[in-house]
Each structure stands twice: as C-alpha cells, then as structure tokens.
Amino acid sequence: MNGISQMWKNISGLWSLIVGLKITGKYFVCPQVTVHYPRKTVDNLSTFRGPVELVASDNDPTKPKCIVCLQCAGACPSGCLTVAAKPAPKPTAEEIKAKKEAEAKGEKVKKAAPKELGTFRYDFTLCSLCGTCVDTCPVGSLQFSSDAYLASRNKEDFVYDLLARLADQAKGIKSGSSQSKE
C-alpha cells in the first residue's frame, strides 16, 4: 500500500507543475515593472538614501541648522566629514579693555557669539551611507538627499562642499557637483 500511496503522491504532485506554468504565464502577459532608464526615470525617490546634505535652518534658507558640535565628524566610521567653524572675529584692543573693565565691575559680560559653520566638506567616495551622522546630529542638520543619478569620470566631483550646495539650493539651483557641470 505504501508504494501505491507514494505513486499517488507523485502523480498528484504534477499539479504543481501546472501551478508554476500559470504563475509564469500570468507574469508573461503582465505589464513590465522595470523603467527604461535613459528615456524614463523613476519618480519615487523620496525614500532614496543618497549622499547626505545639510538642512537649512528655519528662518534663513542659506544658513544650516548646524551648531558645529563636530559630533557627526567624530561619529563617521569612514572619516568622510570635515567640519570646521568660522574663525571667531578677533576682538579689538578696545573691546578687550571694555570687557575687562566690565568684569572688574562685576557686570554680566556678553559671551562670544555662537560658532558659525565655516567649512563642511563631505567626501562621498569614502561614505558608506550608514547614516550614523544623520542619527548623531543633535539639531537635525543632516539628511539624506535624493540624488540617485550620480556619474562622473572625476573622483573630485564627489567631494562635496555642502555649504556651497546649501547656498545653491537656497538660490533655487539644483545642485550636486556632478550635475552642476551639465
């Protein structure tokens, strides 16, 4: 009996062959899902994690939210971020004197102005898009861009100056170093 039930199992299993043919046959007549790239481009890039870029602050689109805490540069495992503050304006001799006098009097002294971002260099050739910098930033000044179409013959094209990019974006220029050549 065991042999016969085994045989029946084999014969009934043939149905799965028809099921397989039905699936591929259905796909054969279904519309294609791929995009013919140079002629068409995809439109669902909002979830794409492209090279990181700076986020503009709420009141000034040319200035980033960045507070130059350097946490992103420290967190980056590949060391592709170079962040530096603008050198603070050197106080003149009179200012120093006035400050010292005020301190001597016991008045409240206005502290130095908050640091301002001077350079934000981002070497995309080293970046592994892990997103640690985006997660680390305490003020949310970094985000993934949606630059999906990156191509260049030049390695230097992928070393971005993100501050200049932000300024371009504020002016309404679609930026991204490799595209800017076109």
Added chain:
Amino acid sequence: MNIGPITVPIELVRIMVAILAFSLFIGLNGVILVWLERKVAGHVQRRPGPYEVGPHGLLQPVADALKLIGKQLFIPKGADKILFWAAPILSFLPVFLLLIPMPFGPKLFALDVDLGLLLILAFAGVNVLAICLAGWSSRNKWSLLGAARAVSQCVAYEIPMLLSLLSVAFMEGTLNLTQIVNQQEPWLWNIVYQPLAFIIFFVCAVAETNRCPFDLPEAESELTAGFHTEYSGMAFSMFMLAEYSYIIVVCCVATAVFLGGWHGPFYPGSWWFLGKVYALILVFMWLRWTYPRVRFDQLLNINWKWLLPLSLLNLFVTAFLVKVL
C-alpha cells in the same frame, strides 16, 4: 536532369537546394530564437529583455553573432586538437540530415523518405557523440562531467521517446512522415488518440535537447558551462546553433507525428506547420523559465521509473487495440 554532358539525378538537385534552404532556415531561426528566448525570459520576469539594439532589440542577436565571430578560437593546453574541433562540427552537421524527411507542407519537403522517422531518430544520436567528444577532448573536469551526464541522459531518454513514437507508427502503419501527416484528419490529430505518447514524447524531447529543467549537461551553477566550457567564439556558437536546431527538429517531429502537420481546420498549408512548431518552441521556453533544474538522480528516476513503464504500457495497449479493432 541534364547539365551539359553530365546527368544529375533529380534527387541530388532536390537535396542540394534543400540544404541551401535549410542553411538559411537554421541561420535565421538561430537569430530569431535567441532573440525570442531572451524576450520570453524578460517578460516572464517582467522586464523588457533586449531593447536597445534595433527596434525592440531585434538586432541584438546579430550583434552577438558578430561578437562571437570576432572572438579568438582557443584550445586548452593538453586538449585533443582533432577531436576538440571535430565536436562542434559533428554536433551541427546532422541537423541538415534530420530536416531532409521533414514534411513542411503538402508539397514542401526535401525528400519523401520511407523510413523518415527512423532516419531522424538514428541520426539524432550523433549529437550525443559530439557532446561526448567535446567533453572528452577538452581536458577539463567540468566538460568531462557534463559529457558523462549528457550521454547517460540522452541514452536513457531516447528509449521512451522511441517507444512513444513507435505507438503512433503502429497506429499509422508507416514510418514515412509525409504519410503520417496525410493520414491525420484536419482536426482529429494523433494527439487525440495518443495523448500519453505525446506527453512522454514532449518530456523526452526537452531532455534530449538538453533544455531546462533537464539541462544537466551544461548546468551553469554546477559545471560552469558543462561540455562546452572550453569552447569560445564560433565553436561555441556552433553548439548553440545546433541546440536551437535540435529544438526545431523535435518540434517539427512532434508537429508532424502528433499535431497533424500542415493540416488545419481551414487553409491547410505550411503556415499551419510552422505555426505549430513555433507554438511548441514557445512552450519549450515557457518551461525553461518556469521550472528549476532537477537533480541528476531525479532526472534518471523520472525516466526509468515513470516514462519508460508508461510508454511501454502505451505501446502494448496501442498494439492490442490495433490488432483487435
């Protein structure tokens, strides 16, 4: 026929013209089937397939052929030179012989051979020899393993294939393909009387032509490319052309023997024959892109435990019915 002082038998002229026509047919089919195969593969996986060269990628196989012609013919160190180059030619040449008795239309055939079916079955075996030689002479373990698989597979699957065709031959009382087609009615084809034989023949045909899911002699994931691992350029394309030609041959045989050849419910003619052949080829491709490759023990089990007993049973029942009715 008289050409000047020499007398040439008319059959010879027929054969020469037919061989010329077959060269064209095979070459054209090679191009079309490569394109079709890739298009079918693409659409089954919901992508366009070749698209850039020519309209809908139609010129892609031509570009591929040019590339293959331009490639260096390379022979591995220590390989058997004569057998190595003989194998692709030996694989390709019998195709002409196999097409000679094929009845493409009521009047369209190279020669009306009385033992046409036997001729096809006999010379189809040469391909196995070619594959064996290719694997043996390449001095490569993948090639040798592929050849060993090809031989055991083709030898095994030839038996049920023969038996299933034999049951039709019993019914029709002839091995002449033209007569077999003539004896079928416009709608009542032999497949109606012999459905099991047709299924067995079709499965065996897939195995005989080394097509997926029975493509073990050239299983890419196990044997690199199997018996043609060491072949490059035109030598490889000869194998490929031969493979596609054998698909055409088995589909032609299936059409003539089981599907009524050029008969159709209206306007009987060669177009019916070619239409059925291409429909069968499409089914071949459909199978290829649906099923995964079977294991080698499974492959032989299907043959020895299922197809062979079933085809024997079919043959006995047919013989009995032919005798009684």
